Structure formats: C-alpha cells, structure tokens
Amino acid sequence: MEYDSLDVIEIDSIVSDKLFSMCTLVSNKDEYKLLLDSAKNAGFNNENTEFMYIDNTLNNKYDAYDGLNQCLNKANAKYVILVHQDVEFKFDNIEVLISKIKEMDEVDPKWAILGNTGYDINNINTQYTRITDPGQLDVHNGPFPAKVSCPDENIMIVKNELNLMFSKNIGHYHLYGADLSMQAYIQGYNTYVIDFHILHRSGGYPNKSFYDTKEKMIKQYQKALEIKFFRTPCSPIFLSSFRILNKIMNSKVVYSMKKRLDQLRFNKKSTMNEQ
Incomplete structure (x- = not known):
C-alpha cells in the first residue's frame, strides 16, 4: 500500500527483536556494574535484551516516576524489567524467568506486572515472597504465582504491550509499584508475585518522604475514584x-x-x- 512519498508503517508490523528491556535508575556506577555483570551471567545479553538506564550519578535529576516513565515510553522489547541498581541475578536466570512468564500466560493472560514480593489482593495479612535480601536468605513464601495488590519495586516485569505509565503528579521514589498496579487494575489487569529468585542487597524502610508520597497517592486516587x-x-x-x-x-x-x-x-x- 503506497501513500505518495510518505514512510507509512502499519502498526502491526512494528516488532522488536528483543524479549526484554532492562531499565534502571543509576546513582551508583559500581552497583550498576554488579547488576549488569550478574545479568550477563544469568543469560541476559545484547541478543535478547536492551539495557537502558537513567543517569542520576551527579544528582537526582529524575525521580522514579519520571525516570522510569521514560524507560516505559522508550522500551521496545516485549517485556520491561524495572530493576533496582542494587539487585543481582545471583540465583535464577533468564530461562527461569521465561518459563515463569509462559506459566503466567496460561494461568492469567490478563497479567500486567510480575514481582517477587507483595500482599494478597484479598487479604492484607498474607504476604508472598521469593527473595534473598539483608536478614532474609532464600525466602520462599508461596504458593506461586500469587495475585497481589502491588509488588515491591526492587524488580518488576511489565508487559510492554499494555502501555502502562506511572502517574505524573505523585513523584519521588516510593510507592510507584503501587501506582502502576493501580493503573493496571483500573484497566482490568492483574499483578502477581512469581517464583523468581534474585538477590536484593538492601531493604526498604519508610521515612518522611515515604509518608509524603503516600499522602499524595491517597489524594490522587481519592479524586479519581470518587462517586x-x-x-x-x-x-x-x-x-x-x-x-x-x-x-x-x-x-x-x-x-x-x-x-x-x-x-x-x-x-x-x-x-x-x-x-
């Protein structure tokens, strides 16, 4: 089909040759190098993965919402891995992740986000976790896959075809996993914790900025979901x-x-x- 001299591309013909886009906010180059080295050892390479990062090494130029939105907007692969710089793929590799994604496609084709820890969507007292981090070695608290309200942000695998984005008026470095899960939920999609074991070399602790972000999120969705x-x-x-x-x-x-x-x-x- 020709339209004069215009370069017209049918949308269905745009296909990425990569399975994963791995996106990271980077403030520490040494930590990021450890992440990349571990990813390479786990089978992620330039043939199957595009590696993207937001450079915050000199200052916090971008917060998590703005920075990772750039990644989601520019990522070309089928799945986007949003991962902290202090994570290492020390245990499970790319083949395990691919198998878990295939399992999710059978269990629930309407999955949108996969993570490694979160609370049951119908029971706020039940937590599912598959991780090693400070104070927790080889935690396997299933069964998996488990539908959750939202994942921890240390690693999130997002189905790129859904075009999910983070809210533009919350900001900072907290609760963006909850925000993205809410965006998915409103559109009829689900979030799960899967049996994919990685190392996260730090824990998360609420501080004042966490509670400030929580208040912003409550106000946003209170307005969005009001009767x-x-x-x-x-x-x-x-x-x-x-x-x-x-x-x-x-x-x-x-x-x-x-x-x-x-x-x-x-x-x-x-x-x-x-x-």
Missing part, C-alpha cells in the same frame, strides 16, 4: 465501586430526577445572578 456522574455526549453515566448502586443510579428514573434537579439548580443560580 460521580459523568455526562457523555450520548448518555449520562454514574460511576461507583458498588454494583447495586450503579444499577440503581443508572436507571432512566434516576436520570430523569437528576436532570430535573440539575435544571432547577441552574435556574436558581441564573435567577440569583440576575438579581
């Missing part, structure tokens, strides 16, 4: 998280009442302005 009416060009829509309430409020009777009440309020406001 409300939308008026589309074709029909009004009432949205809430309650199925029965949605059914009632989206009935023609309620719409009619809502329309009349809004008109009365509008007429009253117009009369007061005229006075």
Whole structure:
C-alpha cells in the first residue's frame, strides 16, 4: 500500500527483536556494574535484551516516576524489567524467568506486572515472597504465582504491550509499584508475585518522604475514584465501586430526577445572578 512519498508503517508490523528491556535508575556506577555483570551471567545479553538506564550519578535529576516513565515510553522489547541498581541475578536466570512468564500466560493472560514480593489482593495479612535480601536468605513464601495488590519495586516485569505509565503528579521514589498496579487494575489487569529468585542487597524502610508520597497517592486516587456522574455526549453515566448502586443510579428514573434537579439548580443560580 503506497501513500505518495510518505514512510507509512502499519502498526502491526512494528516488532522488536528483543524479549526484554532492562531499565534502571543509576546513582551508583559500581552497583550498576554488579547488576549488569550478574545479568550477563544469568543469560541476559545484547541478543535478547536492551539495557537502558537513567543517569542520576551527579544528582537526582529524575525521580522514579519520571525516570522510569521514560524507560516505559522508550522500551521496545516485549517485556520491561524495572530493576533496582542494587539487585543481582545471583540465583535464577533468564530461562527461569521465561518459563515463569509462559506459566503466567496460561494461568492469567490478563497479567500486567510480575514481582517477587507483595500482599494478597484479598487479604492484607498474607504476604508472598521469593527473595534473598539483608536478614532474609532464600525466602520462599508461596504458593506461586500469587495475585497481589502491588509488588515491591526492587524488580518488576511489565508487559510492554499494555502501555502502562506511572502517574505524573505523585513523584519521588516510593510507592510507584503501587501506582502502576493501580493503573493496571483500573484497566482490568492483574499483578502477581512469581517464583523468581534474585538477590536484593538492601531493604526498604519508610521515612518522611515515604509518608509524603503516600499522602499524595491517597489524594490522587481519592479524586479519581470518587462517586460521580459523568455526562457523555450520548448518555449520562454514574460511576461507583458498588454494583447495586450503579444499577440503581443508572436507571432512566434516576436520570430523569437528576436532570430535573440539575435544571432547577441552574435556574436558581441564573435567577440569583440576575438579581
């Protein structure tokens, strides 16, 4: 198909030759080198993986949300591995990861994000973990795969075709895994912890910036998920998280009442302005 002299590419013909894009925020070059060396030993190479990093070695030019959004936007591979610089692929290799992804495709084709630790999506007391980090050696707390609310950010495998992005108005270095999982959940996709064992050479500890970020996240999603009416060009829509309430409020009777009440309020406001 020709369109004069324009270079037109059919979207379905754009295929990456890499399976993984490995993306990292880098503030310590020595730690990043350890990550890359371990990735190479685990079978990640230039044939199957593109390696991308955000350079924060001189200063924190980019926070996690902005920096990793650049990675998600530019990554060309089928799966994006967002990984901390202080991680090492010391135990499981690329073949194990590929097998776990194939397993997930069978268990739940609507998976979006895979991690190595998180809490059960329906039980906030149940945690699933597969990791070695300070104070925890070879933790295998399953069964796996396990559907979770969100993963720890030390490593996240994201299905690139879903075009997920982090929120642009939260910022900093905390809770971005929760944010991305919420974005996926709203679109009907799921987050899982899988049996993929790596070494994370530090632990996470809440500090003031963590709680500041938590407050920003609460405010954002509180506004996004609040109960409300939308008026589309074709029909009004009432949205809430309650199925029965949605059914009632989206009935023609309620719409009619809502329309009349809004008109009365509008007429009253117009009369007061005229006075």
